[in-house]
């Protein structure tokens with residue numbers, strides 16, 4: 001814990017990953033842990049971790065990088081935070097993100113812009129950009145992120161670290177501030193695949209506080225590390241290797257496939273034919289859910305309250321007008337529109353139907369293949385400020401990660417070479433609740 005704080009002190013002025021530090025509490029916890037007998041210490045005992053700021057932490061400010069939650073001190077821990085404590089992990093602090101997890105560059109934070117540690121002129125990705133940058137910069141070896149449409153995998157790719165979005169339902173969402181409840185999952189970001197598997201073991205499992213958490217066995221994911229991949233079948237979607245993907249990204253994936261082939265895995269081209277509709281489907285559904293979830297921020301119950309209001313309606317309006325940033329407002333408007341009586345059938349309902357088709361695309365490929373492999377992102381990290389005023393280009397960044405959330409299946413990003421000094425990511429996608437095979441393949445490549 002002390003080392004983590006020293007490193008943060010040394011580099012976070014440049015990287016800007018942390019929003020709030022938990023130093024006093026963390027060092028006290030570390031001291032208390034010293035009395036725990038060796039036989040009661042799990043594999044991650046005593047290790048420092050950073051937590052994305054949309055995961056609530058008792059007594060430690062949780063803002064979702066939004067002005068509207070300024071000063072919000074939760075009165076309970078998220079289930080994952082409780083599990084970290086039970087494993088003897090030490091929460092070092094809260095980490096910067098795009099406001100309410102909406103974005104792909106961490107430029108949408110109301111507080112600060114996190115930078116890519118490999119090149120400070122570039123973004124770390126988003127929305128868990130702070131979580132990926134903190135690991136890449138060596139501030140902490142473990143962080144938690146959340147992934148609704150790519151927010152763990154895309155920043156992991158941009159920062160050259162390992163990020164896993166587990167199967168929907170694998171990890172409890174209790175205490176994760178909801179963005180799009182049918183898509184959100186919490187997951188681990190780490191330096192290597194084995195650490196990642198061990199952290200997922202800690203945070204997984206059914207939770208009575210989250211009715212969408214699944215009552216399925218949690219395997220020892222770390223036992224899959226290093227298992228031979230001979231005979232394993234890999235599908236490579238042609239839609240993920242096409243024109244929109246830059247040549248250096250495509251080449252890095254082909255080189256990774258060679259490595260896997262060298263160990264006896266076989267790969268073939270497959271098709272996920274509805275991929276082209278994923279982006280539109282995702283932005284309709286996620287914005288619809290967000291417009292409903294974010295209705296609770298009214299200036300009464302949490303955080304920020306506009307001072308000048310003279311009546312209740314004005315209080316709601318002024319608090320929300322002042323408290324939410326532009327991107328969040330854009331999503332609330334889009335979502336409210338698509339849920340309104342006149343457009344529900346044409347947009348929301350239709351998007352739900354297309355979501356089912358996208359899910360079926362994956363099911364079909366998984367009838368024959370063990371995993372799907374492709375790039376995590378179409379390009380390496382772009383420059384700070386480069387596309388921040390162009391939401392559609394920003395959205396297109398997640399074109400290869402979003403289908404995974406819509407289908408509810410698990411996916412990881414592992415480092416896969418560099419382009420001009422910036423890391424690239426390899427995405428490995430698995431069957432529902434089969435994170436083990438993903439870790440097996442990821443460790444074979446790593």
Ligand code: GLN
Pocket residue numbers: 101102103104126127146147148149150151152179286398
């Ligand atoms: N970039 C996507 C969005 O802005 C994904 C965000 C996420 O996964 N939280 O919605």
